[in-house]
Amino acid sequence: MSSPTEVTAPVAPAHQATVRRHVAGGGRATKARVRATIGGFGVLAILTCLLAPLVGSTHISLLRAFDRTIPFADNVDAQIFFVARLPRVLAGALVGAGLASAGVVFQALLRNPLADPFTLGVSGGASVGAMLAISFGLSTSIGPLSPVPLATLAGAAGAAFLVYRLATTAGRAMSTSVLLLAGVTLNAFFSAVIMLLQYVSSFTEVYRAMRWLMGDLDIGGFTPVIAAFPLMAIAFVLIAFLPSALNQLSVGSDAAASRGVDVARVQRIAFISASLATSGSVSLAGPIGFVGIVVPHLVRLIVGVDHRVVLPASALFGAAFLVGCDLAARTLFAPVEIPLGIVTAMIGGPFFLWLLVRRG
Amino acid sequence: MPLSAQHVSYTYTSRRGAPSFALRDVSIAIERGSLTGLLGPNGCGKTTLLRLLAGILQPHAGTVTLEGRALGSLSRRAVARRIAVVPQETHPAFDYTAIEMVLMGRHPHLGAFALEGPRDFDIAHDAMASTGTGHLADRAYMTLSGGEKQRVIIASALAQQPDVLLLDEPTASLDLGYQMEIALLLQQLNRERSVTMVMATHDLNLAASICDTVVLMRDGRIQAHGATGDVLDGDAVRRLYGVEADVRFHNDAGHLVVVPVGRAR
Amino acid sequence: MAARTSRIVLALLLAYGAMVAGPAVRATTEVAFGEHGGHRDQQSLRVLRVGDGLRGSPAQRAPVVPRRIVSLVPALTEMLFAIGAGAQVVGVSSYDAFPPEVKKLPRVGALLDPDTERILALRPDLVITYGSQSNAEAQFARAGIRTYSYRHGGIATILESLRELAGLTGRRADGDRIASDLQARFDAVRIRVRGRPRPRTVLVFEHDSGTLRSMFVSGGIGFLHDMLEIAGGEDVFADVKRESVQPSVETLISRAPDVIVEIRANPPPNIDAERRAWLTLTTVPAVRNGRVHFLSGEYLVVPGPRVAQGVEAFARALHPAAFR
Numbered sequence: 046m047s048s049p050t051e052v053t054a055p056v057a058p059a060h061q062a063t064v065r066r067h068v069a070g071g072g073r074a075t076k077a078r079v080r081a082t083i084g085g086f087g088v089l090a091i092l093t094c095l096l097a098p099l100v101g102s103t104h105i106s107l108l109r110a111f112d113r114t115i116p117f118a119d120n121v122d123a124q125i126f127f128v129a130r131l132p133r134v135l136a137g138a139l140v141g142a143g144l145a146s147a148g149v150v151f152q153a154l155l156r157n158p159l160a161d162p163f164t165l166g167v168s169g170g171a172s173v174g175a176m177l178a179i180s181f182g183l184s185t186s187i188g189p190l191s192p193v194p195l196a197t198l199a200g201a202a203g204a205a206f207l208v209y210r211l212a213t214t215a216g217r218a219m220s221t222s223v224l225l226l227a228g229v230t231l232n233a234f235f236s237a238v239i240m241l242l243q244y245v246s247s248f249t250e251v252y253r254a255m256r257w258l259m260g261d262l263d264i265g266g267f268t269p270v271i272a273a274f275p276l277m278a279i280a281f282v283l284i285a286f287l288p289s290a291l292n293q294l295s296v297g298s299d300a301a302a303s304r305g306v307d308v309a310r311v312q313r314i315a316f317i318s319a320s321l322a323t324s325g326s327v328s329l330a331g332p333i334g335f336v337g338i339v340v341p342h343l344v345r346l347i348v349g350v351d352h353r354v355v356l357p358a359s360a361l362f363g364a365a366f367l368v369g370c371d372l373a374a375r376t377l378f379a380p381v382e383i384p385l386g387i388v389t390a391m392i393g394g395p396f397f398l399w400l401l402v403r404r405g
Numbered sequence: 406m407p408l409s410a411q412h413v414s415y416t417y418t419s420r421r422g423a424p425s426f427a428l429r430d431v432s433i434a435i436e437r438g439s440l441t442g443l444l445g446p447n448g449c450g451k452t453t454l455l456r457l458l459a460g461i462l463q464p465h466a467g468t469v470t471l472e473g474r475a476l477g478s479l480s481r482r483a484v485a486r487r488i489a490v491v492p493q494e495t496h497p498a499f500d501y502t503a504i505e506m507v508l509m510g511r512h513p514h515l516g517a518f519a520l521e522g523p524r525d526f527d528i529a530h531d532a533m534a535s536t537g538t539g540h541l542a543d544r545a546y547m548t549l550s551g552g553e554k555q556r557v558i559i560a561s562a563l564a565q566q567p568d569v570l571l572l573d574e575p576t577a578s579l580d581l582g583y584q585m586e587i588a589l590l591l592q593q594l595n596r597e598r599s600v601t602m603v604m605a606t607h608d609l610n611l612a613a614s615i616c617d618t619v620v621l622m623r624d625g626r627i628q629a630h631g632a633t634g635d636v637l638d639g640d641a642v643r644r645l646y647g648v649e650a651d652v653r654f655h656n657d658a659g660h661l662v663v664v665p666v667g668r669a670r
Numbered sequence: 671m672a673a674r675t676s677r678i679v680l681a682l683l684l685a686y687g688a689m690v691a692g693p694a695v696r697a698t699t700e701v702a703f704g705e706h707g708g709h710r711d712q713q714s715l716r717v718l719r720v721g722d723g724l725r726g727s728p729a730q731r732a733p734v735v736p737r738r739i740v741s742l743v744p745a746l747t748e749m750l751f752a753i754g755a756g757a758q759v760v761g762v763s764s765y766d767a768f769p770p771e772v773k774k775l776p777r778v779g780a781l782l783d784p785d786t787e788r789i790l791a792l793r794p795d796l797v798i799t800y801g802s803q804s805n806a807e808a809q810f811a812r813a814g815i816r817t818y819s820y821r822h823g824g825i826a827t828i829l830e831s832l833r834e835l836a837g838l839t840g841r842r843a844d845g846d847r848i849a850s851d852l853q854a855r856f857d858a859v860r861i862r863v864r865g866r867p868r869p870r871t872v873l874v875f876e877h878d879s880g881t882l883r884s885m886f887v888s889g890g891i892g893f894l895h896d897m898l899e900i901a902g903g904e905d906v907f908a909d910v911k912r913e914s915v916q917p918s919v920e921t922l923i924s925r926a927p928d929v930i931v932e933i934r935a936n937p938p939p940n941i942d943a944e945r946r947a948w949l950t951l952t953t954v955p956a957v958r959n960g961r962v963h964f965l966s967g968e969y970l971v972v973p974g975p976r977v978a979q980g981v982e983a984f985a986r987a988l989h990p991a992a993f994r
Contacts, residue, residue, distance in 0.1 A: 075520065075521075076520050076522075079520060101920055102918070102920055102921065102924075103920055103921070103923075103924040117952070118952040118953065118958070119953060120953065121923060121924070121926070121953045124923050124951065124952065124953045125920050125923050125924060128919065128923070128950060128951065129918065129919040129920035129923055130920065133919075152498070153498070153499075156498035157498060158498060158499060179878075182879065182939070183879075184879045184880065184938070184939040184940050184943070186880050186943065191878065191879070191880035191881045192878070192879050192880055193878045193879075193881075193883070193884075244782065244783075247765070248781065249875075249876050249886070252886075253876060253878075253884050253886075256884060256916070257884065261883065261884070263883065263918045263919055263920075264881075264883065264919075265881070265882045265883070265919035265950060265951075266950045269881070286517060289512065289515075289517060289518070290517075292509060292512075293509060293512055295497060295498040295499055296495060296497045296498075296501075296506070296509065297492060297495060297496070297497075299456065299461055299490065299492055300490070300492055300495065302459075302460075302461040302481075303459050303460075303461060303485060303488070303489060303490035303492075303571075304485050304489075304509065304510065304512045304513055304565065305480075305481040305482035305483075305484065305485030305486075305512060305513040306481070306512070307481055345499070345500075349502075349505075350499040350500055350501055350505075351501075351505060353520065375918065375920075380917075380918075380921055382916070382918055
């Protein structure tokens with residue numbers, strides 16, 4: 046019997062010991078390393094956003110686009126750059142960052158790396174809102190929010206509120222199993238409602254609805270981005286407070302509490318901020334799948350699992366990822382555009398299969 | 406008295422509304438430097454008491470005090486700097502390394518946005534060394550053996566630099582070899598580092614081997630509290646578990662042993 | 671245990687994703703290969719057969735003039751009434767609205783939900799169906815009822831279908847007369863706009879209200895395209911050999927149409943919001959010159975006998991000077 050003061054020979058593990066390599070080896074979140082990692086992802090995001098508007102299905106002259114002597118109303122190249130492409134790239138960055146960070150937060154909140162922003166029913170509610178707006182031709186707008194995004198937000202908010210109420214008891218920590226159950230149940234219910242709506246709608250309405258479900262960043266102007274921005278900004282600010290607490294929470298509620306984390310409060314902030322980010326993203330571009338789960342996993346493969354690195358890195362990589370996917374969607378088969386959700390699915394599906402094979 | 410509870414009660418309400426008392430009017434004072442065992446059958450309230458002492462739960466009646474101050478009056482971080490908890494099992498959702506798990510114990514000493522500095526790393530390595538897990542630092546936590554995992558968790562609790570260490574069934578899922586390992590480790594930490602410990606367990610022999618004080622609980626109340634030698638006897642076992650047991654001092658082991666003999670008539 | 675659970679969850683997730691992606695991929699394939707029409711409703715399926723569309727056993731194909739007709743296709747219902755066979759119509763689809771007589775008739779479902787029980791209860795001797803409703807057609811064939819399937823296509827197909835229905839219902843003379851009238855009206859429009867420069871036109875039939883998102887326009891084939899050509903317009907998307915196209919904002923700006931015609935069955939609730947939506951594309955000639963037209967009416971989107979009215983409406987919008 047060995048006494049703890051001796052150095053015990055390591056017991057040979059049953060399977061490969063995973064000594065993961067982090068960005069610069071060693072695997073510790075030292076300040077310099079963290080800054081370098083996040084800086085690297087930041088550069089990637091900025092570069093992607095700078096290069097993406099330069100490319101498209103139509104050939105344009107950048108010199109002409111930026112030529113101030115030509116009045117904007119007459120400058121086709123400038124219109125294409127500033128009205129068609131640039132808002133699209135900005136929206137893509139916002140949505141990519143929003144969905145990726147929401148994915149990380151939900152994965153920590155639900156203590157499950159397979160969770161994504163849509164697990165808890167927010168996108169189901171958003172889809173019902175969008176379908177209602179499309180099928181019944183709703184035409185109410187509020188400021189820069191046109192009918193379909195407005196209805197989408199309303200649906201998302203409704204779903205999030207329902208799940209929140211179901212899973213929260215005053216003063217106590219949320220039960221993650223109730224959260225998960227409530228979300229999955231709501232998703233199933235919303236799917237049924239969506240099918241019913243499609244059944245009673247005309248063919249074109251159904252097709253438009255299906256097209257919305259596939260995701261689309263072609264917003265044609267900055268107004269939709271301006272409409273979604275306040276929501277996303279609040280979400281990002283809230284999320285910024287979470288990383289350290291998410292580390293603790295992902296080990297266990299009691300463990301986190303015993304280390305000074307206000308578990309109930311952190312869970313609420315996590316749920317609200319991630320739901321806000323998801324709702325804003327879905328209202329802007331529809332429910333684009335796989336971003337919220339592929340990006341966090343990819344990032345963890347590179348930087349490890351410390352949320353203080355994973356969260357900002359995922360947001361930045363998510364932005365670059367979605368802008369890249371949108372670029373592919375609008376240029377691969379130009380002038381035909383592939384729906385964005387299909388591109389992310391085509392990348393995400395195989396990636397997940399590969400992950401599964403690799404783990405096994 | 407570093408940690409004590411005065412007349413605390415706690416109730417779990419089921420969804421159907423019928424309250425069930427987990428603890429009724431429990432008062433307990435933990436002596437500084439002691440290694441106290443909370444003993445009792447399943448459902449007696451020992452885990453609840455532990456969570457109340459840790460400040461994870463707030464009592465519905467009564468107060469828990471630390472160094473004479475009510476736990477509720479201290480910030481959570483302040484409490485966490487003094488009291489650490491080792492849960493029965495730890496299943497992190499992500500693939501943290503052992504050193505990352507230990508560094509999480511530094512959380513109450515860091516700000517919300519702070520990253521660990523060199524001093525934190527030193528404390529973490531020190532804690533791992535003291536639990537014999539220093540060589541496992543860069544290994545993935547989930548690939549470790551049961552005993553190694555528990556020792557890493559104890560190290561992470563030590564990294565909090567607490568005055569009091571609360572443990573919930575620390576050897577419940579471990580085999581005999583690891584049980585011995587952990588038992589000796591706890592004893593050593595208690596003696597060499599003067600860490601006050603409270604351990605909830607239903608392993609009577611574990612308590613008999615290392616605890617200097619035991620608290621017997623049943624149905625949410627304390628039945629007895631005192632030095633192990635005085636309190637732990639055949640009558641106590643019969644009252645708690647309905648089991649006839651032979652409790653005697655074992656010369657080779659150097660402490661009391663409890664041998665169950667049969668069901669109580 | 672944890673690994674096994676995550677694998678099960680993963681499998682479920684992938685299945686769920688496939689469930690969602692499945693229809694998406696199918697729908698996209700349909701667009702890519704032109705299966706989808708996109709304009710009003712049911713009139714958007716391609717029938718795989720070419721020919722007289724008549725099915726049923728040889729015995730039933732004896733030339734008996736049908737006395738009781740049920741029609742699931744609004745465009746063909748209109749044709750029946752136009753050629754004088756309206757009195758024989760005993761049941762119509764859920765979406766029929768013209769002529770006014772159909773409002774009193776019993777409804778028997780539509781493309782996705784034909785109520786075969788109700789149809790059979792009406793004891794028809796001819797049922798007009800969509801080509802994709804093979805289940806329903808099989809049921810009618812078993813019951814010894816003739817069916818005629820709708821064929822999807824341009825104006826030429828509309829005229830052919832008209833003549834076929836006229837033949838079926840023993841009203842050949844009326845059918846020829848209606849077809850000639852339509853041709854005459856088309857020719858009249860052609861004459862009016864002859865010699866005038868043909869503006870590059872986009873025909874928009876669907877988009878999200880208040881914005882330009884989710885826009886569907888007519889492509890280079892189909893009756894809307896044909897209508898545009900007769901009305902003296904040059905279809906900007908004539909090169910896309912599909913009935914409906916979903917152009918990106920970039921494509922719209924680069925193709926720079928001179929005229930934009932939005933067509934709807936019913937007028938938009940807030941036409942100013944729709945106008946404002948177009949104002950973001952300031953380099954598009956149609957927007958700069960105020961040539962964005964909003965036309966509404968069922969006749970614009972139903973490929974039936976009222977198609978000449980639609981052609982005239984387009985012509986008026988494209989060449990106002992020719993109609994003063």
